[in-house]
Amino acid sequence: MSRAAPYSHAISLAAAGILAVALSPAGALADGGVVRAMRSSGDYQISVFTSPNPLVAGPVDLSVLVQDAATLATVAEVDVEVAVTPRERPYAAARLPATREAATNKLFLAVWIDLEPGWHDVEVRCHRSERSGSVRFAMQVGSPRSDTSSLWPWYTWPVVPVALFAMHRVLARSPRRRL
Amino acid sequence: MNSLDAFLRSWPREPALVVCLLLSAVIYARGWRVLHHRDPKRWNAGRPAAFWAGLATIGLALASPIETFADLLLQIHMLQHMLLLLLAPPLIWLGAPLMPMVRGLPKPIRTAWAAPTLRSSLARRVFGWVTHPAVAWPLFVAVMWLWHTPRGYELALDDPRWHLAEHASFTLAALCFWYPVVRPYPSRPRWSRWILLPYLILADVQNTVLSAWLTFASEPIYAHYTEVPRLGGWSALDDQQAAGVLMWVPGSIAFLVPVFWIGLKMLYGQQQPAREPALPVERPATSLPVISLAGCGATCTASPEQRRQHAFGGDLLRAPIVGRFLRWRGGRPSLQLLMLVLAGLLILDGLLGPPAGPANLAGVAPWIHWRGLVVLGLLVGGNFFCMACPFTLPRKLASRWLPQGRQWPRWLRNKWLAVALLAVFLWSYEAFSLWDCPWLTAWIALGYFAGAFVVDGLFRGSAFCKYVCPIGQFNFAGAMISPLEVKVRNASVCSTCHTRECIRGSKTAAGCGMELFQPQKRGNLDCTFCLDCVQACPHDNVGVFAGLGRGEFSDLDAFRSGLGRLARRKDLAVLVVLLVFGAFANAGGMIAPVVAWQDKLAERLGEVPLIVPVSIYYVLALVAAPFVLLGTATILSRWGGQIAGSPASVSARFAFALVPLGFSMWLAHHGFHLFTSYGTIVPVAQRMSMDFGLDTFGDPQWQHACCAEVAPWIVKFEILSLDFGLLASLMLAYRVAAAEGGTAGRVVRAFAPWGLLVVGLFAIGVWIVLEPMEMRGTLPMGG
Numbered sequence: 001m002s003r004a005a006p007y008s009h010a011i012s013l014a015a016a017g018i019l020a021v022a023l024s025p026a027g028a029l030a031d032g033g034v035v036r037a038m039r040s041s042g043d044y045q046i047s048v049f050t051s052p053n054p055l056v057a058g059p060v061d062l063s064v065l066v067q068d069a070a071t072l073a074t075v076a077e078v079d080v081e082v083a084v085t086p087r088e089r090p091y092a093a094a095r096l097p098a099t100r101e102a103a104t105n106k107l108f109l110a111v112w113i114d115l116e117p118g119w120h121d122v123e124v125r126c127h128r129s130e131r132s133g134s135v136r137f138a139m140q141v142g143s144p145r146s147d148t149s150s151l152w153p154w155y156t157w158p159v160v161p162v163a164l165f166a167m168h169r170v171l172a173r174s175p176r177r178r179l
Numbered sequence: 180m181n182s183l184d185a186f187l188r189s190w191p192r193e194p195a196l197v198v199c200l201l202l203s204a205v206i207y208a209r210g211w212r213v214l215h216h217r218d219p220k221r222w223n224a225g226r227p228a229a230f231w232a233g234l235a236t237i238g239l240a241l242a243s244p245i246e247t248f249a250d251l252l253l254q255i256h257m258l259q260h261m262l263l264l265l266l267a268p269p270l271i272w273l274g275a276p277l278m279p280m281v282r283g284l285p286k287p288i289r290t291a292w293a294a295p296t297l298r299s300s301l302a303r304r305v306f307g308w309v310t311h312p313a314v315a316w317p318l319f320v321a322v323m324w325l326w327h328t329p330r331g332y333e334l335a336l337d338d339p340r341w342h343l344a345e346h347a348s349f350t351l352a353a354l355c356f357w358y359p360v361v362r363p364y365p366s367r368p369r370w371s372r373w374i375l376l377p378y379l380i381l382a383d384v385q386n387t388v389l390s391a392w393l394t395f396a397s398e399p400i401y402a403h404y405t406e407v408p409r410l411g412g413w414s415a416l417d418d419q420q421a422a423g424v425l426m427w428v429p430g431s432i433a434f435l436v437p438v439f440w441i442g443l444k445m446l447y448g449q450q451q452p453a454r455e456p457a458l459p460v461e462r463p464a465t466s467l468p469v470i471s472l473a474g475c476g477a478t479c480t481a482s483p484e485q486r487r488q489h490a491f492g493g494d495l496l497r498a499p500i501v502g503r504f505l506r507w508r509g510g511r512p513s514l515q516l517l518m519l520v521l522a523g524l525l526i527l528d529g530l531l532g533p534p535a536g537p538a539n540l541a542g543v544a545p546w547i548h549w550r551g552l553v554v555l556g557l558l559v560g561g562n563f564f565c566m567a568c569p570f571t572l573p574r575k576l577a578s579r580w581l582p583q584g585r586q587w588p589r590w591l592r593n594k595w596l597a598v599a600l601l602a603v604f605l606w607s608y609e610a611f612s613l614w615d616c617p618w619l620t621a622w623i624a625l626g627y628f629a630g631a632f633v634v635d636g637l638f639r640g641s642a643f644c645k646y647v648c649p650i651g652q653f654n655f656a657g658a659m660i661s662p663l664e665v666k667v668r669n670a671s672v673c674s675t676c677h678t679r680e681c682i683r684g685s686k687t688a689a690g691c692g693m694e695l696f697q698p699q700k701r702g703n704l705d706c707t708f709c710l711d712c713v714q715a716c717p718h719d720n721v722g723v724f725a726g727l728g729r730g731e732f733s734d735l736d737a738f739r740s741g742l743g744r745l746a747r748r749k750d751l752a753v754l755v756v757l758l759v760f761g762a763f764a765n766a767g768g769m770i771a772p773v774v775a776w777q778d779k780l781a782e783r784l785g786e787v788p789l790i791v792p793v794s795i796y797y798v799l800a801l802v803a804a805p806f807v808l809l810g811t812a813t814i815l816s817r818w819g820g821q822i823a824g825s826p827a828s829v830s831a832r833f834a835f836a837l838v839p840l841g842f843s844m845w846l847a848h849h850g851f852h853l854f855t856s857y858g859t860i861v862p863v864a865q866r867m868s869m870d871f872g873l874d875t876f877g878d879p880q881w882q883h884a885c886c887a888e889v890a891p892w893i894v895k896f897e898i899l900s901l902d903f904g905l906l907a908s909l910m911l912a913y914r915v916a917a918a919e920g921g922t923a924g925r926v927v928r929a930f931a932p933w934g935l936l937v938v939g940l941f942a943i944g945v946w947i948v949l950e951p952m953e954m955r956g957t958l959p960m961g962g
Contacts, residue, residue: 035406047408053337065408072409074182104192105247106185107410147894147949154898155945158905165910168292169923171299 033061036122037137040069044078044126044133049108057117057144063110064098066126069133078128080109087119098124115141182411186244193242200234207231207276210283221364222279230274236267241346250336252413253404257422263346264323265433268353272361310358312370312378319356320385322348327389329400336403356382360437375441383434387427394423494722495663496713505723508688511566511710519569522624528867529621536955540867541617541624543859546955551853554657554846561663561723562654565707570631571644581636591646594750598757601649605761606797609768610790614955641692644707645741651707656758657845658703659732659838660907662725665706665713666697672720673698681712681721688714691741697721699740702731704751732911734918735832745835752831756805759834759841763943764800766848768793770950808939809834812932820929822919832918833933836911840937843904844944847897854893855954897948905941909934 033051040046047065062082066075085093096111103110120141125134207230215222239245240262249256281293296302308314325331326345335345359368360375392400399405399415409415496502504510521544529541536542549564556563577583607613613620627648634643644651667673681697684690691697691712693705697720700706713721735746745751767773773796780792813830816822822829862879869879916930 035408038406038408045408067408072412074185074410076181104189105251106188107182151894151898151949154895155902158902161906162909164292168295171295171301 033063036139037124037135039135040133041135042133043069043131044075045069045072046124046126046133046135048122048124048135048137050139055115055139055141057115057141059112060115060141061110061112062098062122062124063103063105063108064124064126065108066133074107075126075128078109078126078131081125082111082113083123083125084113084115085121085123086116087121089116117141117143186248189244189247191242191244191246193246196242197238200238203280204231204234206283207274207279208283210279210281213282214279226274226279228274229270230276230279233267233270233272233274236262236270237350240267250403251407251410253401253415253418254413254421254425257425260349261426261429261433263349264319264353265430268350268357269361269437271354272357272363275363275365277363278365309355312359312374315352315355315359316378316382319352319382322352323385324389327393329402332401333403336401360441372441372445376438379434379438379441383431383438386430386434390423390427390430392423394420394427396423494668494724496722505710506713508714512572514567515569515572518567519572522569522628524867526621526624528863529617529624532617532867532870534617536615536617537859538863538866539617540863541620542615543856543863545620545624546614547852547856547859551849551857553654554842554849555853557654557657557661557842558846559662561661562658562703562706562708565644565651565654566709568644568651568707570627570648571635571641573628573632574635574641577632577636581633583636583639585638587638587640587642587646594646594652594748594754596646597649597652598750598754600647601652601754601757601761602797602801604649605757605765605801606794608765609797610793640694641707641709645693645705652754653758655704655706656755656838657842658706659835660842661703663723664703664725665708665710665721665723666700668720668722670698672718676718676720678717680715680717683715684711685715685717690715694741696740699738701737701739704739704745705741732835732838733914735835735915746828746832749827749831752834755838755841756809756834757801759837759844759940760801760805762841762844762848763940763947764797766844766947766952767800767943768796769953769955770947772950774953808936812936815932816916816929819931820916820919820921820925822929824919832915833912836908836915836933837937837940839907839911840901840904840940840944843900843902843907844940844947846904847900847944847948850900851889851893851897851948851952852955854896855889894948898945901941901944901948904944905937908937912937 033049034053036048036050038045038047045067047067049061049063049065051061051063062084064080064082066078066080067073068075080098081095082098083093083095094113096113098109098111100106100109102112118141119138121136121138123134123136126132207227211222211227240259245255245259245262249259281289281297284293309318326335326349331345335342358366359370360379362368396416396419399419401419404415404418409418413421494502496506525541525544528539532539532541536546553564611619613623627650630647631643634647635641678685679696680688680690682690682694689711692709693707695706695712697712697716708723710723736744738744742748742751777789777792777796780795781787781789784791809830810826812833813826816833817824817826817829824832862881865876865879868874868876912933913926913930916926916933919926919929921929
């Protein structure tokens, strides 16, 4: 086997691994975003974040940070439930638990909810044993972005290597030397 | 769970960044190994350590919990900025990355891209300008201050795209700033090192001013941090003051330590021992010298053939387990036997099983799994499915039972028959809804067995594979982009061989039935990967090699064993055009707008059966469109590029350039069905086993046969496939145009019509993958 051969294989394997990483679902975990509500309620201070910003129809991340109302220390043990009610279709309300596993920032609890366009009333309830708190707010969700517009970087990036090649052809006027 | 514990577990997902960093590290490592071999003293282990530490620092800043918490705490965000501005860039430059990165690139990219760019006087002038202290310093300061103004900071926090722009500009400006300080080899600046003292001191002064502004402000400067919940008892103002101190103290250290170091070196001076340059270096006009990386090491004295071999990488036949299996005489037959068993089960279930496609092995396995695995196999390896083809297994039996000995008729020794059969195959798939017709699929499989049996029984060689089999033609054309190729190990051994068993056969092994004489074989066209040549060669001189730029598409006028000159093979050109346009037609026939168009056409034609509009669609897609588009491109190309060749030969040359794009469309389409519906085999297998009286696998889990949600990554995979197909086809079309000769202008004019055609097909492909596609082979919702 030639000297270059193992490295060619290594490069191929590395490239395959790199491609696998690149194609892995990015941003699968909910995280942060824009603050929608931040207030004290009962025993807790509850802060609610949403993303993307602006909100568009489709999967929306809702993240909740629960702190002790008095000390502002992060509360580790708490159950959080999120209820989202579309104003135009109140019968289609969704009620889901928020979990730490769904959040990138492990201080938060998060949930992904599929939302349709329009106004939604949101209630976030936190409770554990005798302690509880809740916060309500409204949010407007815009019309969905088409795949064509949201995926544009994926099908337009070839312009870059084409432009580089064109530049290379302009620059490479001198005879090629081996490197 | 406390905050620290939560911090340590809050890792964001940044696959694109991780990919870039890993790729950079791998390329650097590859280049450093070669340079270290030549000059261990200059390229010691400290270089890669510094470079990788720089990459790791970028990863730490942007792909660790620091990124997750940066939006909540200004001091964490400031730490992120310090890593990008003050730590990562000097570490990267300490690795002297220019030569290892260039050397680590694959040779075609290095010689065709990197070298001309490095030699370019414009590139050198621009680089010298941005890294000159008089430019780098204000650039660095401007970027720092711009993004630390309230408006700039809030913009980056509110919009991820501006955040990306902020980090990119920090990194680039910092790389320009630190370049003159570190002076990585092989830079040779024209200015005195004394300039770096005020350079760094003034940088520290501006850092101090900025830090002091943050530290001593009486109220929070950035409104964002007053609107987010406070963590760890930090108020927004305390957090800002901590950020200011972080910027001040470590920031000052980062600037002042080099000042002391440089000052000491210049005051006490060190006579550097004269060092023989490991490589010839031209005296530069700017700070970026022209470098020659000539020196091909041990392969310099090797013959061109040996160098070509080295360039081809490892031999799969020498790999530990796989190589042994492939060299084993029973290797291929065992694969064929396995496929024969599967084919038998498929035929059985197709003829006797339930008529619904999703519930039948013949409705699921060939149209979802086999098609998807074929294209994936071609992409990552080679023509393994021809290797494992069960249809040719009865070949030996056929040769005993039938009067074999005839030559395949001369007038049929071309691909026209295969082209016709392939066109019929593509049309009939849609016209007769083969995916939903297991009975018909089973009969097609039986027809294949019968056809292969009769043809190979009556005619010598592998006439069925070479001149008849439509599936084989698809595999041959697809294998043109495969990384593996069967070829000789050492051409000089072949030049002394007179017995030529590789094609004539030996007492114990048949020679190549596809008439491919190994020393003159070039590329994968017509190669079934049967490895008969490997078994027959008495010198063990045939292997399976990997490598880039094998010359599959180059020099279409060169003679190729078993094929002749590709530029003169109109039948082969028509075959590839059929496969390319067939890819788009086949995928397009399953999307809603095309289906709706066919329904409307059927209505307009007076409620005719669906076979009529489907046939019209295929005539348009496989005959009219290629004829018009290729014809137009040929006319314009010949006229603009003043190409002397006949229209047919010009068309034929450029047609081969379309192969990568066509293959990428097949990959996108078949990959889609495989990745969304691979689970359909489970309930079918369970149902079949129960039909045979075995309940080992339990009751059929029909939920796996239902429509699965299309994961977002699948669409991205499809588009990415098309992207690479586009780039490869554009490159090949340009090379064909360049091979016609002439001035740069004529080359561009010759290339332009084909380039537009390729881009147009690419756009159609993207449109197809973004439209909802029929989930064939799956049960409807609730089914």
